[in-house]
Structure formats: C-alpha cells, structure tokens
Amino acid sequence: MFETLKKATLDKIFVLMAEYAADPRAGKIDLGVGVYKDDKNITPVMRAVRKAEQRILDSATTKTYKGVVGNKEFSAAIVDLALGNTIDKSRIRTVNGAGGTGALMILMHVLGRARPKGRIFISDPTWPNHIPLAENANLEVHYYPYFDAATRGVNFAGMMEVIDGLTADDIVLLHGCCHNPTGANLSRTQWDAVAASLQRTGAFPLIDLAYLGFGDGLEEDAYGLRKVVAAVPEAMVAFSASKNFGLYRERAGVAIAIARDSESADVVSSQMQNVIRGTISQTPDHGAEIVRVILEDKDLRAEWEAELTEMRERMGRLRVKLSAAIRQKSNSKDFDFIAEHSGMFSLLGLPGEVVQKLKTEDAVYMINDSRINVAGIPEDRVDELADKLLAAVR
Numbered sequence: 001m002f003e004t005l006k007k008a009t010l011d012k013i014f015v016l017m018a019e020y021a022a023d024p025r026a027g028k029i030d031l032g033v034g035v036y037k038d039d040k041n042i043t044p045v046m047r048a049v050r051k052a053e054q055r056i057l058d059s060a061t062t063k064t065y066k067g068v069v070g071n072k073e074f075s076a077a078i079v080d081l082a083l084g085n086t087i088d089k090s091r092i093r094t095v096n097g098a099g100g101t102g103a104l105m106i107l108m109h110v111l112g113r114a115r116p117k118g119r120i121f122i123s124d125p126t127w128p129n130h131i132p133l134a135e136n137a138n139l140e141v142h143y144y145p146y147f148d149a150a151t152r153g154v155n156f157a158g159m160m161e162v163i164d165g166l167t168a169d170d171i172v173l174l175h176g177c178c179h180n181p182t183g184a185n186l187s188r189t190q191w192d193a194v195a196a197s198l199q200r201t202g203a204f205p206l207i208d209l210a211y212l213g214f215g216d217g218l219e220e221d222a223y224g225l226r227k228v229v230a231a232v233p234e235a236m237v238a239f240s241a242s243k244n245f246g247l248y249r250e251r252a253g254v255a256i257a258i259a260r261d262s263e264s265a266d267v268v269s270s271q272m273q274n275v276i277r278g279t280i281s282q283t284p285d286h287g288a289e290i291v292r293v294i295l296e297d298k299d300l301r302a303e304w305e306a307e308l309t310e311m312r313e314r315m316g317r318l319r320v321k322l323s324a325a326i327r328q329k330s331n332s333k334d335f336d337f338i339a340e341h342s343g344m345f346s347l348l349g350l351p352g353e354v355v356q357k358l359k360t361e362d363a364v365y366m367i368n369d370s371r372i373n374v375a376g377i378p379e380d381r382v383d384e385l386a387d388k389l390l391a392a393v394r
C-alpha cells in the first residue's frame, strides 16, 4: 500500500518550529511560528482563560455531544465581536471550526461545492496553509499582488488591477487584519475601495480573521471586514481564537456564512454541517466554551480585553525598539517599516541565504521568506538582535 506514496512537503512554519526546539544553543532567538510570547519568552495561558477554565471545571456536568454546529453561544458571541451590528442576523449562519484553519476548511469546502474548480484569488504572498486548504477543497488557486518589496508596504495599485477584473464566479481571500506574512495592511480608504470593487464585480469575499485585536484594537481591526460584508450580498468569515485568546492547541474557531436571505442561509448552513459530519463529525468544544464564558461575563471580558491590549502594546513597543536600534546603528531608515507595520508579523525582505545564515551562525530563527514574529523579539536583547541583522545583511 504505502509504496505508492511520495513523501509530502511539510509546512515550513512547523518544520522551523521543530528545528528551533532541537537547537541546543543557549541564546537562540525564535522569530518563527506565530505564537505570542511575553517578556519571559513564554506563550502564557491568558488570565481570563485560566479563570474561565476553572469555572468550567467546577460546573460542567457532562461531555456529551453539542451537535454538529457546535457551541452556538460561542458562535453568537464571535459574530457580535467581529461583525457588530453590520448584518441582519437572519442572513447569518455559523458553525464552530477546529481553530481558524478548521473554519477555513469548512468554508472552502462549501465554496468548492458551489463552484467546483472555481478560482480563488489569494494575496501574494500569503499564509502558506491557504494554498493546500483551497486545493483540498477543489478550488483553483490564483494570486493577486499584495506586497511592494521596495517600500515594504501594500502594492495597492497592483492588487486592485486584479481585484477589479474579477467576475461574480470568483472568490477573493482577504486577510481581515494583521496581514500574514507581510505585516503591511490596507488603510481605511483602501478597504473602502476593495468593498466598492467587490460590490461592482460581484466577486465573493472570504475573509480570514485570525488576529482580531492584534493590530490597532478590536473595533479598529474590524473596520475592513465590516465594510466589505456590508457592501456585498454574500460573504464568509473564518474566525480564529488561537491568537487573541491564546488558545492555540484547543482549536477554537467559527465559520461564519452571510447569505442573501434566511432561506439561502439555511442551505449554506446545511452544507457546512454536512462538511463537518463527513470529515470530523463534531468540533472540539473546550476552547469554544472558554471563549463563551469570557465573552458572556462582564468582568472576565474586561480582563481579557485588558490583557489583549497589553499584548498588542508590547508588540508595538518591540517594533519601535527594533527599528530604532537598527536606525541608530546603521544611520539608515531601511528598517523603519518594522514600526509602521502592524499585527504579529513583518516581512523583512531578506534573501534566503541571509535568513539561512542568521539561523546557522547566530541562532536567529525566522521563516525562510524572512517573516519575523515580532512577539519573539527579546526586549532585553534588542541591540544584540539589531547587530546580528545588520551584520547578516552587510
């Protein structure tokens, strides 16, 4: 049986994570996988999460099935968080996903059934997992330009040239905020233009929302997606609670479908449930229940928001410190973009051999496209990191 199989390529992000873990060097620096880290270099269990978990442990009476749609109260709280009052609830249907990736998997499979071999336009570059997710769902992957390598900003003219030419049969995958891997994000005016374009062409938006609250704030980060879903008759959003609730391994996410009307929404819901039942049968509930408890409780919610703010501000501070250290040492503004980007990542634009050298000689780990996770910058070693980066590019 197995002799017919070829070795599959593993995702570079998790390959790097394993390499980092196996590296015995004491001063190694991990700017790789996108997990938040605090000033002690650990990915903490958030305070509100710990309390919610304790409550669940104390009060749970059963672990029986929730049903195929999962934890409905969790989904409803996420719809409120992400969409506010933008859309009439009668047009929205939700199911839980196993993390944001699970939500994307469900939504893309439904789209693959609606448009077998349909074209999905993905930003170039993007999170690497978007590609197998789309291919596994019977969609054909195409790209729109996104990143301007010279300015390290968004190549908006290039992006719109493709977006404006889409048809009503096409799907466009947008990063709701905090673009992964670049860290370069659309301005409000640019989001307005994207929304107007989709309204005009009828192309279908699928929005990946994995970092809500990591950019400028919960409300601020929702601007673009709310603008888009308000402008079009149909859309989908994949929400992840991995980062903003620090629930990575619990796999908590929500697949949100917005249809023209309630009748059509019921059809989409049946398809989403059919995908779940035929793949994983039921979604995990522990993380979903934690988020439900937090969002439904005034105090826990305030505590969560405060910690999320601390995390966001810490990432912002690390951006400013690293770019300032590089500017001061090199007398150039070449890395100022790190402070201008937002979210968890910045794409440094370094050649592959420089990334490789930083890893082998300096034990500085970043993804091979030169994406850094800014939360991994050690605050007390910013100068040392700046020196290493500058020495490597010289």
Ligand code: LMR
Binding pocket: 013, 032, 033, 034, 035, 127, 129, 180
């Ligand atoms: C990342 O981009 O590093 C994270 O989203 C982790 C992952 O699943 O790839």
